[in-house]
Amino acid sequence: MARTKTSARQTLLDSATVLLAENPGASFIEIAEAAGVGRASLYRHFPTRDDLVRELCLEALKTMDEAVSHIYWTAKSSAEALEMTINAMVPLGDRLYFLTRIGEVTDKQVTKEMTRQNKDMLQLIEGAQKEGVLDATVTPRWINGVFTGLICTAWDAMAQDQVSANEAASLVSRSLLKGLSPLPQDTLS
Amino acid sequence: MARTKTSARQTLLDSATVLLAENPGASFIEIAEAAGVGRASLYRHFPTRDDLVRELCLEALKTMDEAVSHIYWTAKSSAEALEMTINAMVPLGDRLYFLTRIGEVTDKQVTKEMTRQNKDMLQLIEGAQKEGVLDATVTPRWINGVFTGLICTAWDAMAQDQVSANEAASLVSRSLLKGLSPLPQDTLS
DNA sequence: TCCGCTAGAGACAGAAATGTATCATTCGTA
């Protein structure tokens, strides 16, 4: 029973993530219809629309964190960690896409977790720069922006069956690592 | 008088573009306040909210078209055209950002123009692939997605005074051309 | 100074979205 309840809730979250990523202003009834449930039922799970959005953000952040948090302890280099992060994040592109599209969320817990994950990503990028894998003359923030854009593009391509997850991940790696590797005169590692 | 009217209208369009790009669901009163005019005045310029969004889309598409249409007749190669397009588009990143964020627009004229410009961009990319500047084994659509993401990232960085327009454009060129240039075994031109 | 145009403010009605409550039904389980 508990499992059924959980998976029903998860189904709602998945459905709403996709819908709200495409249309952040979708009404509660549209969200319910897209999930195939009644509006009243959706209200039973999420008291208000803001609660729903908050839960979606937290779920997205949690999923992403679970997918990449182990990498810190596993990877032997920043380059490897970057590669692993890309592979882990491409299938979660819908979550990242959602977070970039949903607009500002005032909830403190959400903003705190977003800030933390962003900081982790910047540190990873800086590590890769120190290792000479990424150009140190480009700001980590720019690289992070390119990274985010690439993941979203990759997921979009995946969602339309243009490429497989592996192909998408390899395209992201290539675009990022080749595009932002140190310039020839800087290369020495 | 006519000039004043036009520039007032342009001010409204500029303001609304920025606001709606950040928050596509902003209400009419929020748009009016952001522009510093009364709600009734905004209605005098744009009879309905949909009209406003339509005008914003058309203005964005027209501005982008005017910035790049001459390139076709000027550039001596696809590589040069790509470079010129990047330079022309980076300062218009707010328009592209707006169009990617506003969601689907049902207006036929808008969708037609968007389709046309998209097709032109894909042709440009295919030309660059034939010239060996971009990897022909990657789909033009993927490259276009990366291009769009890079322009938006660049504009975001510019808007926050992190980089100048020239620096941003050069970062986009580099990320795109290096990241998606043909792989070594493919290089022969 | 007077006239005409435009913008701002506010009232108003209609539409849509939000949130609450109730009731009948269904479905799994004892």
Place this chain on the structure above:
DNA sequence: TACGAATGATACATTTCTGTCTCTAGCGGA
């Protein structure tokens, strides 16, 4: 079969947004 939990449908009040209208004030030109 009988019970309880969950769902769907529906009605309802409240709020927000939309679009229209009117009135007043400001501003430039004759």
